[in-house]
Amino acid sequence: MSELPSAPTAPAQAAEPLVLSSAHAGVLTLTLNRPAALNSFTTALHAELLAALDAAAADPAVRCVVLTGAGRAFCAGQDLADPAVAPQAGAAPKDLGDVIERWYAPLCLRLRSMPVPVVAAVNGVAAGAGASIALGCDMVVAARSASFIQAFAKIGLLPDSGGTWLLPRLVGRARALGLALLGDKLGAEEAQRMGLIWQCVDDEQLQPAVRALATRLAGMPVKALVGIRAALDEALLMDWEDALANEAAQQRRLGSAPDYREGVQAFAEKRAPQFQDR
Structure with missing residues (x-):
């Protein structure tokens, strides 16, 4: 008795990029693409985002960069399930300082040294390092339903990714301490009112508003x-x-x-x- 022929093997699916890229009229939009995990950071996401920013910096056709998130979040900060940071019973504590030095600091320095303006389009929650990364961009436009959360103290940490430098300079020491110590959710409208971000717009106006702002910046010197x-x-x-x-x-x-x-x-x-x- 002969064996039935085996079914053909399906070709392997290429992994979806963690950072999506699209360009139009001198504006490069980079979209964090882990929507199921609220675009939280892993070492792999760090590597792709930094590489995309380096490529944008080297591309003379790029005159403005927009950073945003896929789905319902901008970025929820560090993915605490990432092996680089997840505590393990019976194992030595993870060196979070090393994680900052290897991944977050290079990203923050790259954003601040980009040869073009960088606009953060905050489409949903920006928490922890995600909030710091957004605030480290040159201009921040947020949807009215978006929020900013300094979530660090809730897990026994302090603001990083430039948070301790940015917060008091943006809103003053008293508000910076209140945001960092309590870790309460701050709505986009209040964030604009206190000077934390540039602009809050209705949700349906976020993309048109950011597109208009980025196009304007791209046409400037x-x-x-x-x-x-x-x-x-x-x-x-x-x-x-x-x-x-x-x-x-x-x-x-x-x-x-x-x-x-x-x-x-x-x-x-x-x-x-x-x-x-x-």
């Missing part, structure tokens, strides 16, 4: 925009005299770039400028 980011951050650590000197140094650099000449010429000719520097 992005080298100057990045210089503004750097000068403002540096001035936080300077006295008055050093800030004035830094402004002079930055203006010397920008004033020798083609965008300055184009801006002045367009102003004189009463036309829209065509900025190219990056």
Whole structure:
């Protein structure tokens, strides 16, 4: 008796990317793509996101980056089931400092050093490190139903991913302490009111609003925009005299770039400028 022929083996399905990428008119949108886990971070997600940002930084066609999340969350922070951080009975404690140094710090530094503006489109909850990553972007636009949660104290930790630097500078020490110590959910509307984020919009307006903002930024002199980011951050650590000197140094650099000449010429000719520097 002959054997029945075996069924053909189905081709292996390629794993879906953890970061989705789409580009239009100089704007690159990067979407965290772990919706079932509220886009929480794993080492694999870190690696893909950092690689995508590095590629964007090296691509002269990219003039603005939008960072958002798939599904109903922006990012719920660290996935506590990730072997890199999950405590194990009978095993030595995980070195969370090493996780920050290896994964979160490079991501935060990359966002802050991007040669183009970065906009966070917060479509849902941004918790823990997810909130810090959003706030570390240049501008944050959030859907009205979105929320920000400094969840660290609830599991015996402190704000990381730049949270201790960002929070007091954005909202002052008293509010920063209240947010970090209590870990309460903060709605997007209140986040805008206290100056934590740039803008809160109705949910159905989030994508159009972010698209319009990113397109506007992409059409501006992005080298100057990045210089503004750097000068403002540096001035936080300077006295008055050093800030004035830094402004002079930055203006010397920008004033020798083609965008300055184009801006002045367009102003004189009463036309829209065509900025190219990056």
